[in-house]
Amino acid sequence: MHAQADLFTTPASLAIDASFASARRIPLDATSWIELVPGWMSGPEVLFEALAAAVPWSQHYRKLFEQTFLEPRLTAEYRILNRLPHEMLLAAAAALSNHYKVTYDSLWMNLYRDGRDSTGWHRDRFSCRRPECIVPVLTLGATRRFLIKPRSGGPSHAFSPRSGDLIVMGGRSQEDWVHSVPKAPEVAEARISVNFQSSMQARRER
Numbered sequence: 001m002h003a004q005a006d007l008f009t010t011p012a013s014l015a016i017d018a019s020f021a022s023a024r025r026i027p028l029d030a031t032s033w034i035e036l037v038p039g040w041m042s043g044p045e046v047l048f049e050a051l052a053a054a055v056p057w058s059q060h061y062r063k064l065f066e067q068t069f070l071e072p073r074l075t076a077e078y079r080i081l082n083r084l085p086h087e088m089l090l091a092a093a094a095a096l097s098n099h100y101k102v103t104y105d106s107l108w109m110n111l112y113r114d115g116r117d118s119t120g121w122h123r124d125r126f127s128c129r130r131p132e133c134i135v136p137v138l139t140l141g142a143t144r145r146f147l148i149k150p151r152s153g154g155p156s157h158a159f160s161p162r163s164g165d166l167i168v169m170g171g172r173s174q175e176d177w178v179h180s181v182p183k184a185p186e187v188a189e190a191r192i193s194v195n196f197q198s199s200m201q202a203r204r205e206r
């Protein structure tokens with residue numbers, strides 16, 4: 001009977017683990033942490049395909065140290081969660097808000113077309129204007145290295161989130177640490193990262 005049932009297995013359907021059962025917190029120092037939630041989303045390829053096709057991706061110029069350069073990735077920002085390109089993003093934001101007790105009310109997505117696209121060392125200064133923030137990042141598609149190192153210098157921690165994995169930066173990690181997604185010439189496939197944002201965290205504490 002089991003063999004028979006296996007013949008009819010359907011592709012993994014899109015779902016999130018609202019219990020965060022696989023979450024593992026890694027302290028970076030006394031006040032900053034990273035939380036990994038492997039396999040948080042199942043069937044992520046469904047969402048990847050939908051977003052790759054439906055999002056109005058665009059490439060932007062950025063100014064860094066008085067120099068302007070074309071960012072080597074495509075991005076899109078959704079300020080209002082009710083206009084999202086896929087309903088699963090709303091469910092994801094709700095599950096994250098409930099779990100981390102932070103209201104995620106907008107999101108930012110990056111499309112790394114292949115290993116030539118990247119993002120340099122930075123802090124999320126616009127989405128985090130408080131000493132402590134919780135910033136979840138969902139990976140869809142290709143596996144890329146995600147690095148985080150002390151802002152004052154020192155060795156980096158490297159993570160390799162796979163499609164459906166969540167990486168959460170917490171505590172003072174936007175104040176005392178910088179993160180990046182370096183180039184990976186051997187990677188031919190695309191990766192999308194979904195960065196959940198909170199207008200509360202983006203406001204300066206008074």
Ligand SMILES: O=C(O)CCC(=O)C(=O)O
Pocket residue numbers: 108110119124137146179180181193195
């Ligand atoms: O793509 C990632 O995993 C991180 C993206 C990121 O740090 C950002 O857009 O601020």
Ligand SMILES: [Fe+2]
Pocket residue numbers: 122123124179
């Ligand atoms: Fe970032």
